Amino acid sequence: SYDLTQPPSVSVSPGQTARITCSGDALPDQYAYWYLQKPGQAPILLMYKDNERPSGIPERFSGSSSGTIVTLTISGVQAEDEGDYYCQAADRSGTFPVFGGGTKLTVL
């Protein structure tokens, strides 16, 4: 099976910059996507095709890709940004969705 690896947790103070990484062997050849899930809620799409923001997502969210690692950056973190962040890509065949294990962002 193909794994996307994320750090279990990231902590940051309000106003600081948070970076959440996602690593996978096939990421150099694929796009990555990011979702945010707040407690008791369904996930929402935050970023697509590495660095594209859907409408309604604040500009403080940005994405980047370098080799086998993709990064979600949140500039000027706010308390409302707390939640679980998941990366997604395709499996090695490029066909089926695969999710990372998730990163819990805590705003101190």
Next chain:
Amino acid sequence: EVQLLESGGGLVQRGGSLRLSCEASGFIFDNFAMTWVRQAPGKGLEWVSVISVRGNNTFYADSVKGRFTISRDNSRNTLYLQMSSLRAEDTAIYYCAKAWTSVDLFFDYWGRGTLVTVSS
């Protein structure tokens, strides 16, 4: 406004069956691939199955292959997941989600989910 409303979850015995439904509104249903994603209690997201716009192509995670069947009724704007031979490890919230397009398998709208509990 796009809305996805799952139903059909509940408590079922190990080895039993259950059918989930997802009623869609606010978009042209038969223009988009649809998927099921589940989340076990306290765990992360796990992709389960995806279906093409006409329903003629379906794919499954290895963990459910041969036990789950995804289908859709475009005349009713409804997605289904028939689950059989249920196991304790199938206990999860099941979300239906709309794909970005007919071929781009990332998901821009999600339902609130329906809880399936398999008792052992």
